Amino acid sequence: MQKSLDSLSGNRKAVCLFSGGLDSTTTLYVALSEGYLPLAVTFDYGQLHRREIEAARMIAESLNIKHQIVKISLPWGGSSLIDAALDIPENRSVLEMSEGIPSTYVPARNTIFLSFAMSLAEAQNCEAIFIGANALDYSGYPDCRPDYFELMEAVIRKGTKRGVEGKPLTIKAPLLHLKKSEIVKLGAALGVPFERTWSCYRGGEVPCSTCDACLLREKGFEEAGMHDPIRLTL
Amino acid sequence: MQKSLDSLSGNRKAVCLFSGGLDSTTTLYVALSEGYLPLAVTFDYGQLHRREIEAARMIAESLNIKHQIVKISLPWGGSSLIDAALDIPENRSVLEMSEGIPSTYVPARNTIFLSFAMSLAEAQNCEAIFIGANALDYSGYPDCRPDYFELMEAVIRKGTKRGVEGKPLTIKAPLLHLKKSEIVKLGAALGVPFERTWSCYRGGEVPCSTCDACLLREKGFEEAGMHDPIRLTL
Numbered sequence: 001m002q003k004s005l006d007s008l009s010g011n012r013k014a015v016c017l018f019s020g021g022l023d024s025t026t027t028l029y030v031a032l033s034e035g036y037l038p039l040a041v042t043f044d045y046g047q048l049h050r051r052e053i054e055a056a057r058m059i060a061e062s063l064n065i066k067h068q069i070v071k072i073s074l075p076w077g078g079s080s081l082i083d084a085a086l087d088i089p090e091n092r093s094v095l096e097m098s099e100g101i102p103s104t105y106v107p108a109r110n111t112i113f114l115s116f117a118m119s120l121a122e123a124q125n126c127e128a129i130f131i132g133a134n135a136l137d138y139s140g141y142p143d144c145r146p147d148y149f150e151l152m153e154a155v156i157r158k159g160t161k162r163g164v165e166g167k168p169l170t171i172k173a174p175l176l177h178l179k180k181s182e183i184v185k186l187g188a189a190l191g192v193p194f195e196r197t198w199s200c201y202r203g204g205e206v207p208c209s210t211c212d213a214c215l216l217r218e219k220g221f222e223e224a225g226m227h228d229p230i231r232l233t234l
Numbered sequence: 235m236q237k238s239l240d241s242l243s244g245n246r247k248a249v250c251l252f253s254g255g256l257d258s259t260t261t262l263y264v265a266l267s268e269g270y271l272p273l274a275v276t277f278d279y280g281q282l283h284r285r286e287i288e289a290a291r292m293i294a295e296s297l298n299i300k301h302q303i304v305k306i307s308l309p310w311g312g313s314s315l316i317d318a319a320l321d322i323p324e325n326r327s328v329l330e331m332s333e334g335i336p337s338t339y340v341p342a343r344n345t346i347f348l349s350f351a352m353s354l355a356e357a358q359n360c361e362a363i364f365i366g367a368n369a370l371d372y373s374g375y376p377d378c379r380p381d382y383f384e385l386m387e388a389v390i391r392k393g394t395k396r397g398v399e400g401k402p403l404t405i406k407a408p409l410l411h412l413k414k415s416e417i418v419k420l421g422a423a424l425g426v427p428f429e430r431t432w433s434c435y436r437g438g439e440v441p442c443s444t445c446d447a448c449l450l451r452e453k454g455f456e457e458a459g460m461h462d463p464i465r466l467t468l
Contacts, residue, residue: 105395114349119341123308158379163376
């Protein structure tokens with residue numbers, strides 16, 4: 001991280017969508033390593049796994065970066081991540097994850113997150129929006145795919161003052177085409193404190209090891225030939 | 235309105251973005267007249283002209299429709315509608331309004347509004363999202379133009395479960411290509427209670443008559459050959 005922290009004096013600001021999970025934390029560290037001054041944003045959208053918000057807060061604090069927790073309300077539900085009456089899928093294979101969209105999908109979540117990021121980026125003169133989306137080892141969410149992000153960049157160009165005026169504002173998803181094991185290796189190389197990140201869709205004391213997020217994370221560490229430190233410290 | 239209310243028994247639900255102003259109220263009445271069962275949504279985004287929220291609440295109540303006031307926080311500001319330190323432009327001509335984007339532009343506002351509408355529409359199985367945007371007599375906001383809405387429809391198709399599954403969800407902006415006078419005439423024909431709507435960008439006791447919203451509204455009534463009842467009742 002030394003290189004990244006050294007370059008913090010640069011003026012290129014970037015909004016970093018930062019859930020506190022492995023992917024978004026690695027993405028935040030990528031932004032730092034590229035010399036961006038990050039404005040980290042975590043959404044409190046009523047997720048039942050509220051531990052991730054606390055994880056984000058602690059990581060941001062340790063990095064001494066600007067961090068905004070934005071509270072939004074989605075009272076209409078529609079996802080097992082915000083409605084305890086819906087079941088979170090368990091023990092799915094990667095093949096099963098690639099078929100259909102699971103109950104953990106939160107309607108339009110990334111569009112909501114990106115729209116707030118666009119607003120912040122315009123108001124604070126940022127050049128980029130970082131998002132930790134991944135379209136390989138993921139749960140099949142439609143708003144995590146490359147053509148979706150291309151569309152959202154077009155929305156920035158057409159639908160914001162900054163875009164219309166031709167000032168730079170790009171969406172950067174550096175993990176989009178990486179396997180989970182490659183994300184783990186990248187994070188390790190950048191010094192990501194994996195033990196502080198929280199990926200599990202359940203808000204328990206320890207990761208459940210059965211939800212998609214746990215299974216993909218485990219697979220990533222396994223294929224990277226590494227141990228997940230969260231398993232040692234919890 | 236009789237026709238509209240008669241057809242409320244239909245099952246086609248639509249999210250209606252509803253600020254409480256002349257345009258969005260007319261749009262809500264259009265949705266009703268087309269037989270949609272509206273879920274009206276008003277955003278409390280820290281606008282200084284908070285009267286419009288109350289206007290929306292009263293109109294929705296009088297129609298006995300579902301109405302959700304969604305509170306969102308845009309602490310980064312960037313607009314004279316939410317930051318009292320910035321000046322709202324005064325006494326601009328229509329020509330001046332057509333040049334550049336004024337301080338009343340709220341960064342990414344319509345993208346934020348539409349993203350919440352997409353989420354609600356998915357969760358509640360709605361077929362349409364109505365928005366009262368107008369690209370003729372307007373303040374020059376980039377997120378009020380036809381190509382912007384086409385992009386947002388593409389975002390729905392690519393970025394939501396509902397879109398990917400091929401279920402209908404369209405953005406309807408019935409006022410997009412109307413002059414303000416035509417909006418006034420349409421509203422009058424549908425029985426819109428103009429006296430209850432609030433358009434002024436300032437939150438005063440009476441409309442200021444100097445902001446873009448007041449001037450465009452006045453122009454609309456004038457060209458329609460009608461009196462704005464808000465001028466009689468306030």
